[in-house]
Amino acid sequence: ETAVFQTPNYHVTQVGNEVSFNCKQTLGHDTMYWYKQDSKKLLKIMFSYNNKQLIVNETVPRRFSPQSSDKAHLNLRIKSVEPEDSAVYLCASSLQGARDEQYFGPGTRLTVL
């Protein structure tokens, strides 16, 4: 099956903990993304990454960092989570860049207590 896969589906944690979310795409795409979707459904791009370049949204706090082992994987690590980090984190991929259709995973819902 070709798609974008994310784990875990849900994660509940305490303020100050570190969390890591996994994303894998089997579409053979060159570019992957992480988005944050808040409770009002607003989607904000956090990172885009291909094997040449990492583009970081300048509004993303430094406690967030992407981690990639190859072009099919892009994980998201959050050091010391804050309450405002509670959201759905969506991973996506596209063939080459942002002007191509983006394929999204089902998301990871993070709740910070």
Place this chain on the structure above:
Amino acid sequence: SQLAEENPWALSVHEGESVTVNCSYKTSITALQWYRQKSGEGPAQLILIRSNEREKRNGRLRATLDTSSQSSSLSITATRCEDTAVYFCATNYGNEKITFGAGTKLTIKP
């Protein structure tokens, strides 16, 4: 403030009726994409319309683009219950940049 914005915020029609969602944006774009997100899923692209195109169709869906007024619309004809979702417009601009609006929540009633 957001670079792309859908309106209305929410919409409800009966099955079989037609419906239109609008999008306004604030910057020069290279393309505009419409996505649909059903409950519990990630968004899925419906239509991509480039800045030199004025209209694009995909089955029951029709998107228009007016670069002079910086607006786009997505129309759905013969709506079905499975069209219930949040509809987003996403604008491509600059060098590989993309921004999404907050979405229009569409409910199709039986």
